[in-house]
Amino acid sequence: MTHNPFRQKTGGRIDRNSCVEFEFNGKRYSGYKGDTLASALLANGVFLNARSFKYHRPRGIMGASVEEPSCLVELLGADAGGNHAATTVQLRQGLKAKSVNCWPSPNFDLMSINQLFTRLLPAGFYYKTFMWPNWHLFEPSIRRAAGLAAAPGDQIPYQHFETRYWHGDVLVVGAGSSGLLAALIASRSGARVMIVDDHPHPGGCLRSSQSKIDGRPVIEWAEAVCAELDANPEVTRLQDATAWGYREDNLLMVTERSPAETHVFQRGWKARAGRVILATGAIERNLVFANNDLPGVMLASAVQIYYHEFGVIPGRQAMIFTNNSSAYSLAHDLQAAGKMIAGIIDSRSFEEIGAEKDGLEIPLYAANQLKAAHGGKHLRAVSIRAADGSIKRVDCDLLAVSGGWNPAVHLFSQARGTLAYDDALASFVPDKAMQRLACVGAAAGKMNLALAMANTLSTVTTCLSEDNFKPPAFSLPSCTTSPDYHLQPLWHVDGMKPGDKAFVDIQNDVTLDDIGLAMREGFDTVEHVKRYTTAGMGIDQGKIGNINVIGNIAMACNKRPDEIGTTTFRSPFTPVDFGSIAGQRNGATVLPFRHTPITQWNKDQGAVMYEAGARWQRPGYFPIVGGNMQDAINAEAEAVRYAVGVYDGSPLGKFDISGRDAAAFIDLLYTNDFADLEIGMGRYGIMLSDDGMILDDGVTFKLAENHYLMSTSTGFADVVFRHMEYLLQIECESWQVWITPVTSQWCNATICGPKARDVLEALGVSIDIGNDAFPFMAMREAIVAGTPARICRVSFTGEVSFEINVWPRHAEAMWRRIMEIGAPFGIVPVGSETSHVLRVEKGFLSLGHEVDETADPYDLGMDWIMSRTKTHAIGRRSVDIRRSSGKPRRELVGLIPKTGGELVPEGAPVTPNGDRAASEGFVSACVWSVVNKQIIALGLLTNGRARIGETISIRDRERVIEAVVTKPCFYDPKGKRLRG
Amino acid sequence: MLTLPCPFCGQRDETEFLNTGPTKPARPSSDVTDSEWINWLTVPVNPVGYVEEKWWHVKGCGKYFTIKRHTVTHQIKMPDEDSA
């Protein structure tokens, strides 16, 4: 049975037939389906449900929605974690929650001892102390005190988030009266419409309003509009969805928390609309007086929502404190419900108070101010100060405050729209829009239903016509009008005692005194005040309080609030889950990955796979039974040196380049000459960037006159493609060159080693593969093992190599055939680690090792690749300029480290005499050489070529390793084997 | 996130493109001085206002094209449009 002492007998839109049990701070309660955690707590009379951030003052629920500053809860169990405003947590069976930031409970919070020291803790106090001996000593305890809830933990089961795009004509944010009307008109004009609203149910303010539209209760009107919208396939209507980011070109980020598709936990929409209508309503602000944070003090609009939506009145004796007309509707509601109202305190003069007071039979304290709220852990009474200074104390346990309404302009402002200060509203309103958007209703400062509706109709009609839609004939529904909205700003109640705490930012415990102190200390702009006091930096982002900060700064320096200005509105304003931003991009798909047709085979063989450039998954090495990684690498390398190996070279970048000017283009790209290259032959080339740094290297084959097949290193294929297209499309526009990436059209299995030719013969090949008929650096078309192939004789291993290129559809079969036919020859698959060993033995350069963004071809000893005649080749000029300074260069050398068999870490610096001083080079690669049976290394060393034979010192931190400088080639320096 | 006007594809989402930087003056001929070359190489235009730049429709049609983009408002104009 549900015992809800503060629930009314009737009323509210909760489902009184479904009782929901939940737990809060270890105690069990019940509420109804349709409740929020906040409404259920209030119904149960749990008013003290939080402790404040800094002083650990008792706090209760103040708001009814996302603006809630104080009652933050941490969910337990399957939903563990998070600082959830209790007002946004939908009640469900078994929900478990606890207050954040207090221990053991809000009622008995040990940290409340802080209250004794409040005097020591003004804004910025920590800048002034904790310096001795150092901050790090104090930090842990300060940290533990901060932070509110615990972060969500791994006990949460995997939840699927999704992101998707939406393209349409009109996107309406807010499904209050204005938003619904806007969506209705837009949809009737034939537009594709999306309407999003952050509440579970549509209606906005209508849900707590007694007004009528077309003679019907407003909520019925809202339901009818929704029914029409839902029937239209061009309309997407999202509830429980927050629009939180306004990007360029009308792109809005929306997080939908309860999608219809059950496999989707939350959905992030990226919605791009021709027109955005911001019908985001207004946010009520609180008033600044002593103890304005006591449990029992609530926003007037929140009290109204609890009453109408949930049938809860969270007090027995209510008092209202306002500076404007809107709170009177609460008085009317409570009076009609026959509830005790102790009175209404209005800071405005009696003359300023208009028709809103008509019909009220309660004490009206006009031109009075509420001096202070009283109570320990709950509100017990208030002191009212009359214009003559006399004080009256009145008992009450519920204080509804209204400081007026601020149009919810954050999205408008994120869209870079400018704000203007409206004196009548004492608030900032949208001024000049910078994108194709319009604000309507309360968001545009129209704080009365009839006005808001009229404003919406005319604004939306104009927008639709501008956007070439034909808005339907539409007559404005008739609304019962409430009195005109009227307000007198009241930035704080005067005459507080020193030490009285009047909060401008409830969540971050920022008081009026803090603002005064900040200003005295020179922090007199709103941005400085924000950063010195932290006002507005909490989870609520100062929704109800920021305007009071601005008003009070303005007052203190005798300026107008618009001279002070606002702080910057930033997304999201209402926090959203990171998951809804990332969506489906997680796990395997966090980064793209690429496979060759051989990838699966490699995995099946137990290869150690890792990413090796351009997102390709490649085998690092193939572990062997009873051996470690080095053993495996040695075995693979020995196979290549003494028998035969094969590797999957498919990821190498490949480009088909042709057209009238193809030869000239190749000439421009590479530093060396290609003009004399014969058809059917390939040549190694180096490409530079304009900076004169090595961009890439690779072999380019000439297939026919003006027809080339270029290969690039795996990791730089995309960079080279961009570079080539840039040159062609921008600098060489009149040239006729066509580039087609064919990386994935060709797979290659490279058979290498002294027995490579035997294996190829055994496979069956349709051409003569003898060295004369098919020399090094040649390419031939042939049938291999019954399959058409392109065979290239290039070698990155230093051994005879046949790169057998086939279409991917044949690749796996070809690979298996090679393994099978090669078995008697001792063929083994070779991974990247072994390729590394083999190329180091040969002194072949590798991008990312020897080429570390500073080396040029001369440094690498490749003077021959810098054509004497081609000064126009890309990057050439910069190389010449850089070298003209005569500054010593780091040059590629071989190194034989004296380590007795241990590898020197790659990257280790070489220092003069092994001193702990600036380096004179570094080890770029170091491997165990299977042919030399010793550790060998490559390195870049200042003036290295002149120092061959010298002993230099490598430093791995404390360790100094001597090494002898050699030529950078440890095997077959003349290249007889690879040509063989 | 912008939408960009690809001359071939029309308006497309920014994520399909690569911004390849501000338009450079024509590549200097080989007879310029070193310092002219260095200037061309290292000094970009950096206006608070419209910058003419090259975008590559890398995930779309592959076209490189030129637009003017305001470096504060991120508004886009065609290269021949008045930059005022």
Place this chain on the structure above:
Amino acid sequence: MGYQATIKKQAMWAIFDIKGDVRVVAKRIADVGLSLPLSPNTAHSKKGQHLCWIGKNHWLLLAPVEMEDQLLKRLQPQNLAFDCRIVHVSDAYTLFTVTGDHADDILAIASPLNTRQKNFPNDGATFTEFFGIRGLVLRWPGGYLTAVERSYGDMITVYFDKITTGMR
């Protein structure tokens, strides 16, 4: 309720990448009995062949794999004398069809492409972003045909599984 969509990885297609001056290409293609699409990012479809205009001087011909040999003979990719470039790229792509009531929703998850009729008509065919990489999208009876560089095929499969099942 999940998505009502059928996603099928396609077997091999015959695909040719065609670059060159529009007049030259038109003539070359006419010789093999096809005609060029009239507007950018649309396809001209005939007898199961789809000739997509995907870039300024750039077309992609998709055809049933049975036609591959015949097309290879007639298009003569290796022949540069035609003054346009035709490259055989059948193996360079992995193709999928996405069909069913929610095909549009699946596409909206995969791609920022605006597929509203006025933007992407019935004969629409274009390269766009697809699950973060470059991909071809063309309309297909009851949904879409998409193609990505073949090396990404496995990744796209993982994506499709993820978004339709909600599983890790």
Place this chain on the structure above:
Amino acid sequence: MSRFSAFSLAWNALSHHQKWTRYWQNPPLAKKYDVLIIGAGGHGLACAYYLAKNHGISSVAVLEKGWLGGGNIARNTVTIRSNYLRDESIPFFVKSVSLFEGLAKELNFNLMYSKRSMIDVIQTYPKMREIRRRMMNGYLHGSSYTPIDVGELRRRVPALTGGGPDSRLPIIGAMVHEEAAVCRHDGVAWGYARSASARGVEIHQQTEVKSLLRDKDGQIKGVETNRGTVLADKVAVVVSGHTTTITETAGLSLPVKSFNLAAFVSEPVKPLIDVIVNCPDLGVYLNQSDKGELVIGGAPDAGQSFRRDMKQSVFEDAVVTMLELFPAFRRLKLLRQWGGVLDIAHDASPIISATDISGLFVSCGWWGGFKAVPAGGYTLAHLIATGQPHQAAAPFTLDRFHHLDFIVESGTTTAR
């Protein structure tokens, strides 16, 4: 200047903190100063302070177009480290870190400098190789790095539950950079401003420099501001992100471009991560502030921009990759995001230099320059006062461009 201590805090509490005085004075703007510093960010204020303290030059005015400390120093991810790659850079950053260590006491202002170390989480072998290289090179100059294994990483950062053996990029190891610290960013600006002001430096807020003024010989002679002309023989442009807009008024072009870099914070949560976690392979880094929010940064936007904003796609990449290592944060909430305008030199290293215009100095190219504030200010003051670059900053002059002798730090770890 009121002295700050626990005692003064208690004493002032008795008077309800009514007696605290201004951090910085608000004097009228004079016609002429010895030195003008344009930009009251970290570097400008530090430079002013060291001019007064180390060189006895106190006729200094810092001109700030907005509110002091409101530029990038107000919006960075507070990572302080010295694990650079090149011999030219490391000593400079080592110096900066060591100046940071003693700064709170020197300025009598608690900057909440917290030497909590940074852990680089390594997921690819090339990155591992590069980080090891940093370790060994850094050691030469007194910057330390210690390898730890994956088990130890998970022990030190229990929240890091992703990156397991089956993940897309399994974690293969980690490195701890002990010197790394975080610090209350605004406090650095305020602390320097307070001490500089106490030494006679004038800070003029809401004073925007519109153009540089030169005399007939081309020598700098002052600036034109929205509040009139101010004269000085020496002018330093220290406006991070807006350098070229000022130097171009004197016809000086520089090899820098401006771009936007963004960061974001989560909702505040209980202490969870007490080191800086940097994931260079994925491109995201984060730390947890004393208030509890996670402060998260990713890659810069491509393309020039003078907008303090963020690019959704770049932001998404940072979120996605963070969640890969911290999958539980899917249910953590984004609280706020923002950006700053920085400039980056052609070779991505900073510039602290005299210029072709006599009397005009620039300090720019700071896209990871919060950590560099003390040394940047210190060495710039030295350059202005003596005319000679300070040894630690000597590699960073404009001269390096004359021979395209770049200091290539572009492979820098993700953390700024």
